[in-house]
Each structure stands twice: as C-alpha cells, then as structure tokens.
Amino acid sequence: MFFSSRNTSPCFQGFTLVMPAVAVGNVGQLAVDLIVSTLNMSRVGFIHTDCLIPMAGNNPYTTCTEDAEELHTPAEVYTAAEQKLAVLQIRAPIIQAKSKRFRQLLVSWIKASGFSRTIVLSSSHAYQRDDQQLQSAPMRYLFTPSLMKVSEDALKELGWREMEKVPAFPGLTDPSAEPRLYIPGGGITKGLYTDSCAEDIPLAVLLLFCSEGDNIPDAITLVNQLNDWLHLLDRPVSSTGCSKWKIPASWSLLFGSGIPPALF
Amino acid sequence: QMATFFGEVLSVYSRAVEEDEDDLSENEEDEQIRRELEEKSRVVHLHWNPEVSECLKSGDKLQCSDFILAVGHNAARFLSVHALASSHWDVVGHSLLWNERNDSTTAKTAVESACVFHRQKDNPSVWICQVTCYIAEDQLFQWIEKVFDCLQHREMNVTVLSDSSVAEYKAADYLRCSSAPFLRSLHSSAFRGQSVCPSLEQPNIITGLPAAVLNHCEVHRISAVVYQCYSDVVGADSVTMETYKPVLTRLGKSIQLDPSPSTDVLRKFTRTNIQSNLYI
Numbered sequence: 001m002f003f004s005s006r007n008t009s010p011c012f013q014g015f016t017l018v019m020p021a022v023a024v025g026n027v028g029q030l031a032v033d034l035i036v037s038t039l040n041m042s043r044v045g046f047i048h049t050d051c052l053i054p055m056a057g058n059n060p061y062t063t064c065t066e067d068a069e070e071l072h073t074p075a076e077v078y079t080a081a082e083q084k085l086a087v088l089q090i091r092a093p094i095i096q097a098k099s100k101r102f103r104q105l106l107v108s109w110i111k112a113s114g115f116s117r118t119i120v121l122s123s124s125h126a127y128q129r130d131d132q133q134l135q136s137a138p139m140r141y142l143f144t145p146s147l148m149k150v151s152e153d154a155l156k157e158l159g160w161r162e163m164e165k166v167p168a169f170p171g172l173t174d175p176s177a178e179p180r181l182y183i184p185g186g187g188i189t190k191g192l193y194t195d196s197c198a199e200d201i202p203l204a205v206l207l208l209f210c211s212e213g214d215n216i217p218d219a220i221t222l223v224n225q226l227n228d229w230l231h232l233l234d235r236p237v238s239s240t241g242c243s244k245w246k247i248p249a250s251w252s253l254l255f256g257s258g259i260p261p262a263l264f
Numbered sequence: 265q266m267a268t269f270f271g272e273v274l275s276v277y278s279r280a281v282e283e284d285e286d287d288l289s290e291n292e293e294d295e296q297i298r299r300e301l302e303e304k305s306r307v308v309h310l311h312w313n314p315e316v317s318e319c320l321k322s323g324d325k326l327q328c329s330d331f332i333l334a335v336g337h338n339a340a341r342f343l344s345v346h347a348l349a350s351s352h353w354d355v356v357g358h359s360l361l362w363n364e365r366n367d368s369t370t371a372k373t374a375v376e377s378a379c380v381f382h383r384q385k386d387n388p389s390v391w392i393c394q395v396t397c398y399i400a401e402d403q404l405f406q407w408i409e410k411v412f413d414c415l416q417h418r419e420m421n422v423t424v425l426s427d428s429s430v431a432e433y434k435a436a437d438y439l440r441c442s443s444a445p446f447l448r449s450l451h452s453s454a455f456r457g458q459s460v461c462p463s464l465e466q467p468n469i470i471t472g473l474p475a476a477v478l479n480h481c482e483v484h485r486i487s488a489v490v491y492q493c494y495s496d497v498v499g500a501d502s503v504t505m506e507t508y509k510p511v512l513t514r515l516g517k518s519i520q521l522d523p524s525p526s527t528d529v530l531r532k533f534t535r536t537n538i539q540s541n542l543y544i
Contacts, residue, residue, distance in 0.1 A: 003483040005453075048483045050405035054476035056450060056490075057469035069463045071452055073479045095402045097299060249466045253434045 002077070002109055003046045010044040010079060012086050012113040016230065019088035019106075021122035021192065024185035025210045028121035030219030030251075031226070032089050037061045037248040039080050039232060041087060047075035047109070051102035053092045060091075060250030083232065086115065094188065103191045107199060117147055119230075120192060121222055122207040125185040129209055130166050137161070138209040139225050142181075142193050147202035158228055163207065183207065214254070220245060305362055306400070308407045309369075310414070312357040312381075320414060327389040328415040330519060335473045336427025337500040338493065340394040341533045342508045343425070346521045347392060348382060349529045357381040359407065363400035390519050391415075395473060404476040412480055421457075422481055422488035423515060425508050426474040430494040434468055445495035445507040450474075452481040452488040459489060460510040502530065 004010060018035060020028030035041070052074040059070040074092035079085065094102050110118055126138065133140075140163035143151065165179035183190045189205055196203035206226060210218045220243055227236050236244050312320065319326060334340040347353065358377035360368045371377045378397030384390040399407055430444040447461035450470060464470065470478075474490040481488035491511050495504040512521050 046483050048479065050402075050409075053401045053471070054404050054479050055469050055471045056475040056478040056482075058450065058464055058466055060466060062466055068466070069451075071450065071478060071482050073482055097302070097402065252467050253436060254467075257434050258436050 001047065001049065001105065002113075003048050005043055005045050005076075010077075012079075012115055014114065014116045015079070015084045015086045017086045017088060017110065017113075017115040017118040018226070018230075019118065019120055020090055021120050021187045021189040021205075022090055022092075022094055023123045023187045023189060023207075024125055025123050025212050025215035025218060027123040027208055027210055027215050027218045027222055029090060030215060031121045031223040032087055033060070033248050033250070034219060034223050034245040035226075035232065036078050036087055036089060038244070038246040039083070039085070041078035041080045041085075043076055044079050044086075045077045046073050047077065047088065047090075047105075048073070049075070049102065049105060051094055051098040051105065052090070053095060055092045057250070061248045063249070084116075085230075085232070099188055100191070103188045103195060106188075106192065107195050107201065110196075110201060110203075111199065117151075117202040117204065118196070119226065120189060120203065120205045121226065122183070122186050122189040122205055123210050123215075123218065123222075124183045124189075124207055126209040126211045128182075128184045130164075130170065132164050133166075133209065139222070140164075140207050140209070142205040142207075144193065144197045144201060144203045146200045147204055150202065151204075154229065160225075163205070216247075216251070306403055307361075308399075308403055308410055309360045310357060310410055311360065312414075313355075316356050325416040326391075326414050328391055328420050329387075329389040330515070331391045331393070331415065331420060331422045332515065332519075333422070333424045333473070333477065334392070334394045334426075335424060337396055338427045338495065338504045339425035339508065340396050341500050342505045343392055343394060345505070345525045345529055345533050346512065346523070347519065349525060350522060352385050353382045353392070354385055355380060356383045359411070361397075361399065361403055361407070363398065363403060365398040365400070368397055384519065387519075399473055404473055407473070408476045408480045412484075417484065417486055420486055422477060422486060423511070424474045424477050424488070424490040425511065426470070426472075426490060426492050427504070428470070428492050428494050429498075430496045432468075433494045435465070445493055445497070445504045447507055447510070448492050448494065450478060450490045450492065452478055452486065454481070454485045454487040455489050456487065457489065457514065460514055461491065464492065500533075 018032060020032045022029065055074050057072055059067055060072055062068040072091070075088065075090045078087045078089065139160060141160045142163050143155065148155075163181065163183070166182045168177040168180050181190055186207065189207065193203065193205050206222060208218050208222050223245060224236050227233055233244055238244055316326065332343065334343045358371070358381060359379040360371060360377060362369045366378070368377050368379070379395045380393070382392040393411070448464040448468070449459040449461050450464045451459065470490065470492055474492065478488055478490055480486070491508065493504060493507045495507070497504055512523055515521060
C-alpha cells in the first residue's frame with residue numbers, strides 16, 4: 001500500500017489527485033509524465049502492491065547528472081504543495097487477475113487520504129466508437145454525482161462532452177435493455193468510476209478516443225484539456241506555437257536504439 | 265504468450281488493455297472459485313532445513329548481513345565457481361513454485377530445485393540464493409515477501425547479479441552495444457557503497473526478480489544494488505560470467521570469494537563452445 005519516501009507521512013487533505021488509468025496507448029500515463037516533469041513535482045511516496053508487475057529504473061525526469069541516480073518504482077506519488085496538487089504515476093501493467101483488487105485498493109486509499117477530488121486520465125479504443133461518438137472532438141468526460149454537485153458551473157464553461165452510453169445490444173431495439181457505459185481498452189477506468197459513484201467519491205474521468213502508435217500528441221491534447229480546467233500552466237502553448245509541457249528523459253528512444261552504422 | 269520467428273516463447277502485453285469483465289456477474293461465484301483455485305496453484309513454497317525451520321518457528325528471523333541473489337544461469341554459475349565450489353557453504357533451503365514455464369513442485373530436494381539458498385558455515389549471516397527458474401510476473405511479489413520475511417532487515421546488504429540480453433538495452437549510440445557483455449547497476453536509495461560499473465541509463469528499465477527486489481528494498485529502506493549483465497550470448501558462457509568479476513572486489517569485504525578458481529571447477533560449470541549469436 002502507500003509508503004512514504006520521507007520521514008514524515010505527507011498530508012493530502014484538500015489536494016486534487018490526478019492519476020492515469022493504464023489504458024490503450026498509455027495516454028493517461030504519458031500525460032501524467034508531462035505534468036510531473038513540467039511542474040517539477042517532488043516524490044513523496046510509493047504505492048507498493050502485488051497487483052502491479054515489478055519494474056525499476058533510474059530517475060525518469062532527470063535533468064542533470066546529479067539527479068540521474070534515483071531509483072523509481074511501478075507506482076509513485078508526487079506533490080506540488082503550493083498548487084495543492086498530488087499526482088499518482090503508474091508505470092507498470094496491472095496483473096489481470098488482480099485488477100479488481102487494485103481498484104478497491106485505490107478507492108480506499110483515495111478515501112483515506114482526503115483528496116478533495118480525483119481526476120483519472122484515460123483513453124479508449126477509437127475504432128470502437130459508435131456513430132454518435134464519431135462526431136466532434138475525441139475528448140469525453142465522466143463526473144461522479146458528488147463531484148458534479150460542486151463543479152457543475154466549471155464544467156459548463158469548459159463545454160466538454162459527456163461520455164455517451166451505448167446500447168447494450170447494438171442493432172436490436174429491445175426497450176427493456178438500458179444503454180450502458182462502455183469503455184473498451186480503458187482498463188480499470190469504468191470500474192473505478194462506478195465504484196466512486198457508489199462510494200460517493202468526487203471523481204472525474206477525462207478520456208480520449210485514440211489508437212495505438214505514437215501517442216505523444218494524444219497525451220499533449222489530453223493534458224491541455226486538463227489544463228483548461230485546473231490552470232496548471234498559464235499558457236501551455238507559447239506565442240511561437242511551441243508546447244510548454246516538458247518532455248521527460250524517459251521518453252527518449254521510444255522506438256528503440258540507434259541504427260547500426262554498418263547498414264549504410 | 266507468443267512464439268517468435270525463432271521459436272522462443274515470450275510473454276507479451278498489448279498496450280491495449282482488456283476491459284474489466286465485471287459485467288459477467290451471473291457467473292460471479294464460479295469465477296470466484298476458479299480464481300481461488302488458480303491462486304492456490306501459484307503459491308510459492310519455501311522449504312528450509314530443520315535447523316532453520318526451528319529458528320523461524322520460534323518467531324526469530326534469520327540473521328542476514330549480506331544477501332547475494334544470482335538470477336539467471338551465468339550469474340548462478342559465477343557464484344558456483346567463485347564461492348560455492350569451496351566447502352564453506354551449507355545448502356539451507358529451496359523454493360518451489362508452479363507456473364506455465366516452470367514446475368518445480370515435484371522436486372523433493374534442494375538439488376532438484378532451481379532456486380536454492382546457501383549459507384556460509386563460518387559466518388551464517390551471509391546468504392547466497394541462486395535462481396535459475398522462471399518466476400511468473402504474478403509470483404514475483406509473493407516470492408520476495410516470503411523470502412525477505414524470513415530475514416532480519418537491520419544492517420542487511422542485498423546484492424543481485426542478473427543476466428539479461430543486450431537486445432533489451434537501449435542506447436542512442438549503437439556502437440556502445442558492440443562491447444557486450446557489460447554491466448550496469450541500479451541501487452536503492454539506502455545503498456551507500458560505491459558501484460563497480462556505470463549506473464543504468466534512462467530510458468532503460470529492469471523487470472523480473474531484480475526489479476521486485478529493488479521495489480521491496482526501496483520501500484522498506486534496505487540497502488540493495490542490482491548488477492545487470494547485458495550479454496549477446498544465449499545460454500551460459502565463461503566470457504559473460506567473467507563480466508561479474510568486478511563485483512567480487514565489492515563483495516570480498518564480507519565474503520571470501522575465490523578470484524581465480526581452478527580450471528577443473530571452471531570446466532565443470534562452463535560450456536566450452538562459445539558462439540556469438542547474431543540473432544538474440
């Protein structure tokens with residue numbers, strides 16, 4: 001479960017938690033990387049659990065040789081205290097048989113930590129959209145009732161589209177079948193949302209329809225949308241049109257090592 | 265799982281994630297029973313010799329100042345040659361587990377198991393564990409918890425020697441790979457020593473048992489260092505084994521390791537026909 005990486009345990013009371021769902025194209029995880037790296041957030045602890053596949057590496061956000069040698073683990077919590085922002089980054093896949101337990105563990109940690117709201121950055125298979133979902137921009141939101149109560153005005157201003165419910169049996173007109181929430185490729189997104197509705201947790205899901213490939217543009221799109229709401233950066237795009245989100249060192253060589261010179 | 269063109273079986277994760285199958289609630293009970301049975305079959309068992317089990321039964325933890333784990337055939341053979349060939353070691357236990365690629369549950373003795381614990385005779389707080397079997401991703405955490413739960417954490421130093429393929433190593437400069445085999449290290453924040461090789465560069469990561477050890481040691485503030493050997497040879501060979509040699513100097517302070525074992529010992533543990541393989 002949560003282990004502090006410092007001598008005192010951090011206080012999350014009133015903080016906003018941003019976390020990814022391990023989903024198609026890793027869009028949520030990439031977006032979270034951009035936030036941690038750009039805001040220079042500091043690590044305060046780990047989520048240590050048997051639900052995630054073990055991995056380890058040096059500092060993914062290294063900027064100089066001094067901070068390069070710092071061990072990083074599958075799930076870590078970062079904070080930016082001035083902004084009252086906490087971020088959970090998940091770097092490993094969830095063990096399939098344990099995904100339900102991982103969800104329950106997150107829900108109880110979120111409740112115990114006293115976050116004022118939780119925002120899950122996620123994605124869903126673009127090819128599985130139905131006709132209504134094909135229209136308009138690919139970003140969708142889901143708000144739990146308890147978050148809707150306090151954020152309704154902000155939401156109206158943002159002008160986002162809510163994730164549509166799809167017919168349970170497409171093509172059949174069975175009046176008794178209720179349309180259902182369907183997030184293919186979204187991992188624990190749907191479960192986390194329905195659990196949070198049941199437990200009265202203020203939680204939002206921001207998700208992007210995407211396909212696997214180079215998902216960096218998707219991550220930037222998603223984090224820019226989030227920025228419209230949270231105002232993490234004043235102007236995420238500079239006057240010259242460059243994005244101000246800082247790409248971390250761990251994104252290098254995404255498509256493998258250098259090319260053997262003997263090829264030429 | 266997937267077989268490659270060359271026939272190796274790899275476990276592959278799609279970056280696309282399957283949706284939770286919670287909707288199938290009609291069969292929830294069946295599902296639950298099936299899952300419990302499956303979990304039961306994947307339990308890791310530790311077997312200790314009578315002296316050690318007696319100690320654990322009385323509620324004590326085992327003294328451990330140095331815990332050296334060798335993961336993979338080259339690492340395990342390196343320790344066999346440089347340490348265990350001398351008669352200063354006792355076999356004290358082994359672990360048994362079942363998964364798709366490994367069935368050690370029928371092994372009755374430590375000799376048959378691919379995961380053996382040794383303890384130094386003169387200094388019983390020095391441990392060596394050789395792991396040459398495959399531990400599945402869902403069993404790694406459990407294995408680490410069970411093993412470390414037996415050991416006294418205070419003042420413990422963990423060293424992991426781990427085999428890896430150079431194909432898993434990413435570098436912008438291709439030429440650097442031609443120097444395989446080579447070592448890279450990764451250590452927990454409680455580690456205070458000097459590493460004998462360069463630190464693992466971003467964006468490289470490690471997985472498997474060495475990563476599970478580091479995860480455990482980082483959160484429990486135990487000093488641990490992993491030496492990952494990237495080799496271009498499939499299987500055990502003496503050149504790759506030699507790569508671990510600089511680690512001897514660091515371990516030498518606490519353990520007597522033989523820096524130049526006799527050729528008889530070497531011959532016993534290494535293959536003679538070394539072939540570099542272009543396709544890994």
